[in-house]
Amino acid sequence: MDADVVIVGAGPTGLVLACELHLAGARPIVLERLDRPTGLSKALGLLGRSVDSLERRGRLGHFQERAAVAFPTSAHFALIPLDAGKLDGLGLRGLFIQQAATEELLNEWARELGVEIRRGHEVTALHQDDDGVSVEVHGPQGPGQLRARYAVGCDGGTSVVRKAAGIEFPGIPPTFLLRLGDVTLEGDLTPQDIPDVRVPLIPLGAGYYRVIITEPYPADLDRDAPMTLDELRAAIRRANAGRDLPISGARWLSRFTDSSRQAARYRSGRVLIAGDAAHIHLPAGGPGLNTGLLDAFNLGWKLGATVAGWAPPALLDSYHSERHPEGERVLLHTRAQGTLMGAGADARVAALREVLGPLLQYREPLRHLLNLMYALDTRYDTGPADRHPLAGRWAPDLALTTPSGITSTAELLHPARGVLLDLTGTGALAGAAAGWKDRVNVVAADCPEPPAAALLIRPDGHVAWATDADTHPAEGLDQALAVWFGAPN
Ligand SMILES: Cc1cc2nc3c(=O)[nH]c(=O)nc-3n(C[C@H](O)[C@H](O)[C@H](O)COP(=O)(O)OP(=O)(O)OC[C@H]3O[C@@H](n4cnc5c(N)ncnc54)[C@H](O)[C@@H]3O)c2cc1C
Incomplete structure (x- = not known):
């Protein structure tokens, strides 16, 4: 291989x-x-x-x-x-x-x-x-x-x-076409210098502006034909009451659609x-x-x-x-x-x-x-161990105090390994997950308002399992470890 x-x-x-x-x-x-x-x-x-x-x-x-x-x-x-x-x-x-x-x-x-x-x-x-x-x-x-x-x-x-x-x-075919240009304007003009401009110009820095013109999808469009500045100019005229924009050049011209x-x-x-x-x-x-x-x-x-x-x-x-x-x-x-x-x-x-x-x-x-729109409430199905409201959710960002110092959920996930976060305050889960120690880090920590007594967090930051009980052995933990991290050693 x-x-x-x-x-x-x-x-x-x-x-x-x-x-x-x-x-x-x-x-x-x-x-x-x-x-x-x-x-x-x-x-x-x-x-x-x-x-x-x-x-x-x-x-x-x-x-x-x-x-x-x-x-x-x-x-x-x-x-x-x-x-x-x-x-x-x-x-x-x-x-x-x-x-x-x-x-x-x-x-x-x-x-x-x-x-x-x-x-x-x-x-x-x-x-x-x-x-x-x-x-x-x-x-x-x-x-x-x-x-x-x-x-x-x-x-x-x-x-x-x-x-x-x-x-x-x-999926569905396009109904409209968007023509895009990352363009410069003549003589270092800015949009404020151009009266009655009806097309939005998004500043990109270094003198470039993005212009996007939306029109119904033309039945006779050749999608393989390269987009040209003349094509963009013509679309701008149609959208801008027949007037040109003083475009001096373009570093990128492209078309995209609403096809999904x-x-x-x-x-x-x-x-x-x-x-x-x-x-x-x-x-x-x-x-x-x-x-x-x-x-x-x-x-x-x-x-x-x-x-x-x-x-x-x-x-x-x-x-x-x-x-x-x-x-x-x-x-x-x-x-x-x-x-x-x-x-x-x-x-x-x-x-x-x-x-x-x-x-x-x-x-x-x-x-x-x-x-x-931004997948903030994503909840993955964590299967039979899916009992806690946090299971499957994005793990909460917590400020944590551990015996080795101040840390956070984000920092514990830097190595991209599983994390068993023990927030019981008694270290009750110290021995849990011993069979998975090559895949899962066990961290005992304190935090001001713990959202659970313990959380098993996947490397991608989602909660695989959580509990409010501060007892060991924790119910469902071994099962969750096996589902997400395989058999113990
Ligand atoms: C005008 C426009 C504005 C957008 N604005 C936003 C925005 O503001 N925010 C946002 O989140 N998203 C935006 N998007 C969407 C975003 O750009 C894409 O979703 C993103 O680029 C997808 O990344 P990707 O790596 O999956 O694919 P791509 O970026 O398409 O990368 C694919 C790579 O594969 C390579 N490749 C293709 N075929 C082969 C092959 N056969 N062999 C080897 N290499 C190959 C290509 O060269 C390319 O480098 C916008 C898209 C457009 C068109």
Whole structure:
């Protein structure tokens, strides 16, 4: 075998997955068709649990240093402003950071860990058998083949891996087209210098502005024809009462749509898919990166455990059963947003927006929507041990005092191992999980308002089991350890 896992695609999802697999003790190789990162950014922000997940690996500080602004309180639903600052305890955090910087920082993490990334390597086909996966790749030296135990397609919406694995991608076709340009303006003009401009210009820094024009999807569009500046200019004129914008140049021109699709299965034998390879949708509200990164954090430790040999048989399948419903939720709210702001929006849609706008200023609808959009209320099914209200939820961020000093939930998860957090105050669980000590750290700690007497936290930061009883042996703990961390030694 050339690697334990071949990851196809060094976008954000592939890079996080590679780091997580490395932390889990597996040897991944990442194959990326581009010779070098483009330096261009689809996403301009990172919002939701992916931000918290980076903190739980000790990487968030790097992102905060590069972020233009942290915007924890403002979001929108189909451009209807949402004020998250009204809500206590929501836990929504975000960073205004361009995707190119996000990818640079994830590449840096992978480099520090020593993950092998082969650039200029395009995967063209893939075949699996009982023992592994053979990947056909076209690299700088020409065609070749790689063999690995598993392959994961993180190769974006047009995923070759998904198609080669025969995974269906059902969904709905586009109804509108968005033409995007990252442009400069003539003579260092700013939007304030241009009277009556009806198209929004988002400042990107270094004199660049992002302009996006939405129109009904043209029946005769050739999607393979490269987008040109003339095409963008014509769309701007149509949207801007026949007037031009004084554009002097563009570093990126692209088209995208409201088409939304989701893979029917995230796993086919030894082949898995994650990120845009598994789900595409309108990038309304910016849920794409968040969802892809959370796929990677969910899959990394499970696939790592499978490669290491200690994973219970159902663990890898729980990647699909946990993440597919989360992808469905993203399609749900982005389709709704597309309906509310699409190019075909007429007086009926305008009326609906007018009714919805004030409703979304009330706390409970606001909380419901933000939980949905940023996966803040995700609850995975933790099976028979699922008795405590925290089971399956994102583990609470706690300030902890241990015999060796002050720490936090986030810091305890830096090594990407399981954590049994004993908050009984008596160290009652000191001897628990002894059979799992190569996979689970047991930490006794005090915290001001413990949310439970003990918590078993998975490497991806979700609670596998919790109890309010401070007795040992703790009911259901051994069972939960076996479900999520395999047989004891
Ligand atoms: C205009 C726009 C704005 C957006 N804004 C936001 C936002 O604000 N917030 C947000 O969260 N999301 C946003 N998104 C969505 C976000 O950009 C994507 O969800 C994200 O890039 C998905 O990451 P990924 O790693 O799964 O896939 P990708 O970023 O598509 O990466 C796939 C990688 O695989 C490589 N690859 C493909 N095929 C092969 C092959 N055969 N062999 C080898 N390598 C291959 C590609 O070169 C690429 O590097 C936006 C999207 C668009 C279009």
